Amino acid sequence: MANPKAAPQRSDWQRNHERLVAAAAALVARDGAQVSLEEIARDAGVGSATLHRHFASRQALLEEVFRDAVERLRRRARELAGGDPRTGLVTWLEELTIAAVNTRGLPASLAAGADVDPHDGDTCHAVMREATVVLVDRALAAAAVRPEVSSDDLLALVEAVAQATEGDPLAALRLLRLALDGIRP
Template sequence: MANPKAGPQRSDWQRNHERLVATAAALVARDGAQVSLEEIAREAGVGSATLHRHFASRQALLEEVFRDEVERLRRRAGELAGGDPRTGLVTWLEELTTAAANTRGLPASLAAGADVDAPDGDTCHDIVREATVVLVSRALAVAAVRPEVSPDDLLTLVEAVSRVTEGDPLTAHRLLRLVLDGICP
């Protein structure tokens, strides 16, 4: 999230911003998405007020921490949308679950992002949901999944599996396969 003031940023503002994001990424990877904002500020070498000037909320900070991974996932969904609809959806769900299980704090952040009203509709949650909608729609069109399957149901399942298997992508993959067996006709 950029500074709300328009125009180019001062170099010290930019340095502090980058340091806060890098520090938050390291601490979230170590301690999870609920890491103390005060600890992030302290570790970044800035005051709590500076952190709050850069990020209006914990979710705003997490959005930026996870943005690169979510953008990678968006590109991957675009690639998968060009192939077989069932394979594309299954591969997407597997890769999303693995990324979420490997990226501590991402599942909680994606779930919380559903409640964020971003003016541009471009939260991490929005990006992942949009990709899922496209892939589910394609799979539904060719009856590759049961008709009652919804994108939001699948995202809830991915979130649940990845939360309980955080740091264990092999178990996440195995549990997801069990779920996928239930959604396919």
């Protein structure tokens, strides 16, 4: 027989989880990815132990905060993979850069995700890397970019530009386009 208290615990767990993610999203948007975990727990109205039961690490919390944005970007990359290889890659890098510039904390999360074990699933970095690999491979096959261009180099470029120009999408696009001139064959 099921425990009648199981459902309230489950809904309480879900409510706390949602409150933690919402508080983290607001604070990361305001203060960046290094916001205090204690402050996130406090804003969510829970203790730090509750936060740590829900999220094993800061990176795990950030992955949850950015999940929807990353999924939108993944879908966009799939759309772009159906068109011209060079245009698709350039458009992808521009849109990824703008998303990173306008989403405070995302560049740090992408960079930190590069160090996460790929067997840990769909991290922000893994999803963005997978999308970039597809587009770079298509551009390489069409000789639309220089043969030494790598997905990892382009992701590092996007992350660096986004971190350097946080909140300034026009500056980000200008710097990215300057760099992309260097990948033409």
